[in-house]
Amino acid sequence: MSQDSTRSRGSSALLALAAVAVAFAAADTYVVVLSLPDMMGSVGLSIDELQRAAPIISGFLLGYVAMLPLIGRIADLRGRLPVLVASLLVFGFGSLVTAAAYDLPSLVTGRFLQGVGGGGLVPVTLALVADIYPVERRGVPLGIVGAVQELGSVLGPLYGAAVLAFGDWRDIFWINLAAGLVLAAGVAALGRGVEPRPRRRFDVVGLTLLALWIAALLVVMRQPERLVTSVRWGGPFVPFGDDGEFFGSIWFSQAGLVTIGLGLGLLAWLLIAPARAFVDLRDWWASVRQADLLGALLLAVLLGGVILAFATADPEVQVFSDAGPVYLGTAALAAVAFAVHQRRAASPLIPRGAFGARPAWGSLLVSFFVGAALIAALVDIPIFARVTVYGDSQIKAALVLVELLVALPIGALIGGYLTRAYPSGLIAAAGMALSSFGFWMMSTWDVDALHHLSSSAVLALTGLGFGLALAPVNAALLATTEPAVHGVTSAMLVVSRMVGMLVGISALTTIGLRRYYAVSGDFPAPSEVCGGPTRCDRYSDLLQHAGIEQLHAIFIGASLAALLAALLAVVLFRGAATRGAPTSPLLGIGG
C-alpha cells in the first residue's frame, strides 16, 4: 500500500518533469524566429532568400511529426522511461549538431534531430497521463500538458531573445544541450523508483568511443582556428578535394574520416556486444521494427519532399526549381503509399473509421489551415519587427509577437465558453475570420506601423481569433468520434496543425515571394530614383519597402489560409452536436 503511494508520487514527479521537457521542446520550435536573420547570415544566406531558410523551422517540425507513428508503440514495448530519456538525449544531440552547424544542411540536420527528440516527448508524456490517471480523471492533466506546450511556444521567442541579449544564436542551442542532458538525468534518477530495472554494467569501451566520437565531431564541425591554421596539426583537417567539390567537404579529410570511423566503430561495438554496451541497440531496433517504421518513413518522405520542393525554389524566377516537381512527385507517391499502408496495416496508427464523420475529418482540415496561418504569424511578425523598427533590439522584436500570443489563451477561454451555447462551426469561423482580417491589416503595414498603437490592436485581434477557434475545432472532433479513440484523434489534430505549419512555412514563403517578384516587377535604377546620385533616402526607403513587401505577400497568404479555415469550419462542422457537451477549454490547444 505505502509502496504503491510512493510509486504514484514518483510517477507524478516524473510527469511534472516530462511536462517541463515538453514545454522546452515546444519552446524550441519557435526559439529560432528571432535569430533567423542571424542564423541565415551565419550559413551564408541573404535576406532575400527567406524560402531557403524556411527548413530551419520546418526541419524541426518534420522530425517532430515523423516521429509520432513510431514513438507511441515503442513506449508501449519498452516502457515510458527509456523512451523519455532517449528522446531527451536525441534532443540534446540535435542541439549539439545545431550549435556546431557550419552550413545550411548541417543546421537543418541538427534541427531535424531536435525535432525527433522533441516529438518523442509528447506521446510518451500523454501515455504517462494515461498510466497515472483513470479515464474519467484524465481531462485536466491532459489539458495541462496541452497548456504547458502552448506556454512553451509563448516563451520560446522570449527565451531566444533573452539569450540573444547576451550571446549569439549558437548559445541558444548550447543551453538546449545542457538542459536536455539535465532533464534526461533527472528523468532517469526519478524513474528508478517508478520502473525498476536491472542496472547495466559500466561500459568503458562504448562510453570511451562515444566521448571520442563527439569530441571529434565538434572539432571537425567547428574547425577551431588555432588547430586548423597550425602547420603541425592542421593537415588532417584539409579536405582531399577542392572547395565546392564533393570531396572538398570537411568530412573528406583525415580528421573527418577518423570521425566517421569513430562513429562506425561505436555502432559496431553497440551491435557486436549488445549485452555489454551502454545501450542495447539491437533490442531497440527490434522495437522500432515492431512499431510502424514504414509508416514513419513514408510520412517523413512525404513531408520532406514538400519542404525540399519549396525550399529549393528561386522565387525571383518561378515557384519551383527544376527539381521541385520531382520532390513533389516523390511526396505524392509517399502520400499514396502511406494511405495504402494505413489501410492494410494490422494495427494502423489511426483506427479505421475513427474519422468517419464529416466534422471529424473536417476538424483535421481546419486545423491544417489554422497551422499554416499561425506559423506565418509566429515567423514573419518578428522578422517584420526587425526589418522595420527594432533592427537592433531582439527583445523588442520578441515583445511584438507577445502582443499576439497573450491574446491567444484569452480567446481560447472565450471560445470554450461560447462553444457550450453556439454551434462550433460558427465560433471557429468567427475566430478565423478575425485572424484573417488581422493578417489582411498586417499586409498594409508600412515601415513605422509598429510605432502606432493600432498595430497592437491588430496583433491582439489576430491572437484572439486563433484562440477562439481552438475549443470549437476540438469540440467538433470530440463530439463526432468515439470516446475510446479520443486520445489518438486529439493527437491527430495537433499533428494536422503541425503539418499545416510545415507546409505553410514552406509554401507561403515561396509562393508569397514569387507573387511579390511577379507583381513588383523590377526596381528602377538608383540614379533614376535619386536624380543623379546612386544612393538617397528615397532609394533606401524603396529597398526597405521591398523587404516589407515580401512580408506583406506572406501576410496575404496567411490571411487567405485563415479565411479558408473559416469557410471550411462553417461547411464541415454543420451538425456536430457540440452544444452542452462538456469540454475543457484547455484541451487540445497544444501544438
Added chain:
Amino acid sequence: MILRNTRRRPARRTAFAVLGALVLTITLAGCGSSDDGASSQGGDPIAALTAAKKKFDEASSVHFTMATTSKPAKGTDAVLGAKGTLTHQPAFQGEVKALYIGITADIPLIAVDGKVYAKLPFSTGYAVINPKEYSAPDPATFADPAAGISGLLLKLEDAKKTGEKRDGKLVVTTYAGTLPGALVAPIIPSADAAGTYRTVVGIDDDGRIATLAVTGDFFSGGGDVTYDLAFDDYGKNVTISAP
C-alpha cells in the same frame, strides 16, 4: 558462471580489435600531418614582400575572398565580406556581403571600366551605383598596384617574419606589421583613418600572397575585429565585362 565467462570473451576481443583499428587510423592520420612543410622563405621580409607584390601585379587574375566573423554591435551598415575575381583591367566580378538595417545581404557586383554595377536586394537586374555612397569599396581598385591590396605590402610598418601558418593545403610564411587606417580604408571602408591596424601577410611556397589578416577597431569602439583575406587561382585567363 563458466558459461557467462566464455560468452563474454569474444565481445572483449572484438572490442580490442575495434579499438586497435581506431588507434591505427588516428596514428596514420597523425603521420600525415607530421611533415612540417619547412618552406624557407629567405630572411629579408622586405625582399619577400616586394617579390610577392610583383607576382600579384603581374598575374592576369586573382581569385580572392574576404570575410569577418564579427558584426557591428549597433545597426550600422558595414561590408562584412566579399568573394570574386580580380583582374588588372582593373575589374572585379563576384559578390559583396553587406550588413544593411541589421540584416545581411549578398550583393552580386561587377566593377569594370570605372563603373560599379550592383544587383541590389529585391531587384532582378544590375544597376550602376557609386560605391562611396554605400560606404562600400570599389573592388576594382583592389587590383591597383599602388592603392590596392598589393600596394599595402610595401607599406607594412615594422614588417617582421613571424613564422608559418597553415591555410588549407598550403603552408604559408607569415610576415606581420602594422598599417595606418588611411591605407586600409580603400579596401575595408569601415576602417578608422586615424587608427592603426595589425596586419599579417601569408606568403606561399611560390612567393605569392595567399592570406592577409587585418585586425583593429573596424566598428568604431567595438573592439578588435579581424578581416581575413585569402587569394588563390593566380593567373587565370579571365576577362570581365559590364553586365
